[in-house]
Amino acid sequence: MNFKKQLRNGILTNNPVSGQLLGLCSTMAITTTLFNGIGMGLSVTIILICSNVVISMLRKVIPDKIRIAAYIVVIAGFVTMVDLLLQAYLPALSENLGVFIPLIVVNCIILGRAESYASKNGVFASAVDGLMQGVGYTVVLVIMCIVRELLGSGTFGAGVLGADGVRILSEQYPAMLMILPFGGFLTLGCLIAFTQWFNQRLADKEASA
Amino acid sequence: MKNALYIARLTGVLLLLTAVVAGMLAFVNSITKDSIAAQTAEKADAAKRQVLEAETYTALDTGDNAAIKEAYVADELGFVVRVAPNGYGGEIDMMVGISADGKITGVAIISHAETASLGAEATREDWRAQFEGLGGSVAVDKDGGAIEALTGATVTSRAVVKGVNDALAFVESLGVLE
Amino acid sequence: MSLFISLFTISLNAILVENFILVKFYGICPFMGVSKKADTALGMGGAVIFVMAIASAATWAVNTYLLLPFDLVYMQTVVFILVIAALVQLVEMFLQKVVPALYQALGVYLPLITTNCAVLGVALLNIQNGYSFIESLVFGATGGIGFTLAIVLFSSVRERMEDCDCPKAFKGFPIALIAAGLLALAFMGFSGFKVFT
Numbered sequence: 001m002n003f004k005k006q007l008r009n010g011i012l013t014n015n016p017v018s019g020q021l022l023g024l025c026s027t028m029a030i031t032t033t034l035f036n037g038i039g040m041g042l043s044v045t046i047i048l049i050c051s052n053v054v055i056s057m058l059r060k061v062i063p064d065k066i067r068i069a070a071y072i073v074v075i076a077g078f079v080t081m082v083d084l085l086l087q088a089y090l091p092a093l094s095e096n097l098g099v100f101i102p103l104i105v106v107n108c109i110i111l112g113r114a115e116s117y118a119s120k121n122g123v124f125a126s127a128v129d130g131l132m133q134g135v136g137y138t139v140v141l142v143i144m145c146i147v148r149e150l151l152g153s154g155t156f157g158a159g160v161l162g163a164d165g166v167r168i169l170s171e172q173y174p175a176m177l178m179i180l181p182f183g184g185f186l187t188l189g190c191l192i193a194f195t196q197w198f199n200q201r202l203a204d205k206e207a208s209a
Numbered sequence: 210m211k212n213a214l215y216i217a218r219l220t221g222v223l224l225l226l227t228a229v230v231a232g233m234l235a236f237v238n239s240i241t242k243d244s245i246a247a248q249t250a251e252k253a254d255a256a257k258r259q260v261l262e263a264e265t266y267t268a269l270d271t272g273d274n275a276a277i278k279e280a281y282v283a284d285e286l287g288f289v290v291r292v293a294p295n296g297y298g299g300e301i302d303m304m305v306g307i308s309a310d311g312k313i314t315g316v317a318i319i320s321h322a323e324t325a326s327l328g329a330e331a332t333r334e335d336w337r338a339q340f341e342g343l344g345g346s347v348a349v350d351k352d353g354g355a356i357e358a359l360t361g362a363t364v365t366s367r368a369v370v371k372g373v374n375d376a377l378a379f380v381e382s383l384g385v386l387e
Numbered sequence: 388m389s390l391f392i393s394l395f396t397i398s399l400n401a402i403l404v405e406n407f408i409l410v411k412f413y414g415i416c417p418f419m420g421v422s423k424k425a426d427t428a429l430g431m432g433g434a435v436i437f438v439m440a441i442a443s444a445a446t447w448a449v450n451t452y453l454l455l456p457f458d459l460v461y462m463q464t465v466v467f468i469l470v471i472a473a474l475v476q477l478v479e480m481f482l483q484k485v486v487p488a489l490y491q492a493l494g495v496y497l498p499l500i501t502t503n504c505a506v507l508g509v510a511l512l513n514i515q516n517g518y519s520f521i522e523s524l525v526f527g528a529t530g531g532i533g534f535t536l537a538i539v540l541f542s543s544v545r546e547r548m549e550d551c552d553c554p555k556a557f558k559g560f561p562i563a564l565i566a567a568g569l570l571a572l573a574f575m576g577f578s579g580f581k582v583f584t
Contacts, residue, residue: 192564
């Protein structure tokens with residue numbers, strides 16, 4: 001058990017989004033303001049931890065043949081709970097994320113971790129894995145939100161620091177394109193390119209050392 | 210025989226799991242249901258007050274007019290009409306206030322699923338304020354009207370305008386305008 | 388006639404204006420995963436059209452005749468995903484028996500349709516937009532066609548991109564994403580494009 005390694009895996013080398021290339025839909029769709037990014041990241045992290053724990057507990061009870069169906073039921077249960085709780089206590093967030101909250105069910109990160117980690121490891125290790133992968137996902141979301149919000153609307157932290165956030169670029173500069181789907185693809189492409197470059201450098205260093 | 214038992218086991222496990230999940234959801238639903246309903250009601254109520262402040266709102270029969278969700282008489286002041294035109298990302302649930310002489314007193318958006326920073330800008334107060342005082346029928350600037358459409362969100366702007374027009378036409382059809 | 392017009396509008400919207408992948412961001416994972424070759428992309432697209440249409444019809448029926456009467460709308464997500472998972476399993480078994488060649492080609496990606504947000508997304512959107520049975524069916528099928536259009540177009544772009552020279556860090560996935568972004572930009576040309584409103 002190695003926290004530091006799991007953390008590094010989650011955030012950098014094996015980041016669910018920029019390393020494993022999972023959960024791309026929500027990453028691009030909702031990263032237009034910081035508020036959405038943090039909200040979505042936290043929701044996914046909580047669901048990931050809960051589903052990892054439950055699936056790890058049930059891993060010896062669930063027959064192999066129906067494991068995927070069983071995982072999906074567990075995940076969908078937690079997603080619906082988060083959905084209902086958000087609607088009741090954080091309506092603003094629930095409204096912004098809309099259909100992408102129920103769609104967390106089909107976020108490949110959660111099913112992927114259930115299949116490749118929680119179904120083979122103990123409860124505690126799975127919880128830590130859920131947390132680290134969730135943090136990795138959140139970090140990517142937040143970076144994308146900051147970049148797209150700054151370049152697209154010229155503000156920082158809309159929804160978190162006041163309704164419109166702090167204006168950094170004056171109204172005439174922001175390129176609306178960054179808020180549109182194109183900006184999502186472009187930002188994520190650059191982010192993954194950066195991760196590849198970084199991992200390559202890391203590998204080169206280790207090879208030469 | 211062994212095979213049948215195995216299938217029964219598979220079914221049993223899945224059934225049990227689903228039942229547990231369903232039970233937990235029913236529980237969460239029972240705690241959150243009232244809060245969600247209250248949120249929605251409160252929002253609609255606040256929207257009514259925002260577009261036309263009045264003491265009491267009396268519900269009107271909207272007949273079979275599909276465009277009108279709800280309509281209220283706001284004291285002697287005028288009418289509040291709830292419409293839900295189709296925007297870019299789905300229905301835009303909104304409230305339109307109309308004074309007794311057929312002028313718009315305000316437009317409020319209760320919920321929407323428009324693109325953030327584009328269509329979602331329709332909720333901005335300064336944009337909605339354009340509607341105030343207009344009457345008859347409205348249109349966006351691209352269609353030769355007085356409403357300045359949101360940048361990059363003509364679909365949303367047109368949808369809001371359509372909602373407002375539906376509300377105006379409904380109030381007009383009541384035949385009680387001064 | 389008005390039904391025909393409304394169906395036509397829904398189709399046009401689903402295929403072009405609100406393309407599931409390029410505008411709404413549903414189903415990006417299979418879009419990136421299966422788009423390396425044009426023929427697999429076409430096969431995947433076909434499977435998705437099929438599953439989306441059946442899933443739309445099935446989830447609409449389940450919602451109208453089971454969830455609404457018994458006041459169980461909060462179970463929507465759980466029930467829908469189970470219906471979809473079962474449907475995908477059926478399609479898989481059907482293909483394995485009847486069209487083994489296609490089954491071989493799609494291989495690992497078929498189970499992935501279950502976790503394709505486009506399928507669950509279309510089921511949820513049908514309910515959200517208050518579509519009737521026919522409208523849901525058409526929205527599902529044409530949403531799938533939009534998916535296929537995007538993935539086939541993109542796979543042709545990607546086949547050519549294989550040989551092109553680009554910065555090392557961008558090789559493979561990142562440059563593909565950026566190309567997809569350009570495709571999304573092209574599809575934006577359809578936005579605000581409305582017939583018969």
